[in-house]
Amino acid sequence: MRDLTVVLTDDAALFREALAGVLGRAGFRIRAQLGDAAAARAAIAEHRPDLAVFDIRLPPTHTLEGLVAAAEIRESHPDTGVLVLSQHLETRLLRMLVRSSSRGVGYLLKERVTGIQDFVDAARRVATGGCAFDPEVVRALTRGDPLGRLSEREHEILSLIAQGRSNMAICEQLRLTKKTVESHVRSILLRLDLHPQPDDHRRVLAVLEYLRPWSEEAYRLALPPPRT
Template sequence: MSGFSVVLADDAVLFREAVAEVLRTAGFDIRAQVGDVAALHSAVERVRPDLAVVDIRLPPTHELEGLRAAVEIRRDHPDVGVLVLSQHVETRLVGMLVGESARGVGYLLKERVCGIGAFVDAARDVASGGCRLDPEIAWLLTRPGRADGRLARLSEREHQILSLIAEGRSNQAICERLVLTKKTVETHIRHILLRLDLRPEPADHRRVLAVLAYLGAQGRP
């Protein structure tokens, strides 16, 4: 049982109730459920939850209000984990969402969440200060030519590995996904950090934060 406190923001009541029930069953403490941006900001200010789960599109226009609100929550309440749910890939504000630290942030595509367990794990990870990005979002953040010349220095294999790092995967998970040896993956990661002008760190989580901090800063519109 996690015990993490949660604020949910989604104007689709049935979906919101379903997410609340899933998280409640997993041990989360659902402190507020809201359907618009104003109520979301009010609930976060009042509750100061461990996690805000936010749909990307909220009233009144159902465009990017939810994502903008998530960016603002990250800015104003850095101790609150923010997990954005979306039906579409939206890159315009993702760089700002990640910002200068990948702590406590997630962006998942609803249709690609592979099961209740995977969603609960992602929510728990973000509430704990981790990072969970949908693979497509991670790739868009790391694709060749997206930022300055530093990303262009990477090989195709290094882009693949950087994308997996951005998803929060461990070296072992990368080995299994790409069918590479541990030594080969470690060598690629050293090269990535050097080519991005990032000092290699011995701890995996610091390496992930450094890479995502750079990508987030470069991704600001």
């Protein structure tokens, strides 16, 4: 079996070198190591590697550039597997990465990669057209849309919560009692699987859940259309 080729993109040079070392010793040929998305695009176009590894957050903004680049590479170079490394699970954005296919794509959470061998196995799978997702990622992908579990009324109230309205403002606006709003809030939190945890501020988490579709939509506009 021939050596698989890889291009690595991560602005953290130390981490990038470490990955290069790991993959190199595992038999991959490192074709390039880049620190930003634009350079990665050029290198991938030049080398046409079996695998492109991206940190999700790249310069200049450290927000979305890695994911944008990864999704674009998936479209423009269908023979290049794309492996994304992330600190956090960005479920809805992840869905956009796999919207056309889950072949040749991987999404791993940096802190949950349990060993070098796991990482190498994942890289090899993705490079050869398979997929590799962190189990948390798989669970999130197979789950339905949490917001879809809300009733119409609950959705309406969550939208007001997400505007930073107090319960009192909400009950006045919707002509309900304080108790009714509280009941709905409680139901919303449970429907969204936001159970009491000492570390969580659940109202904020519910807001974040509500805002995600919007973020995804903004992001969708950043991408080329999927091939049919």
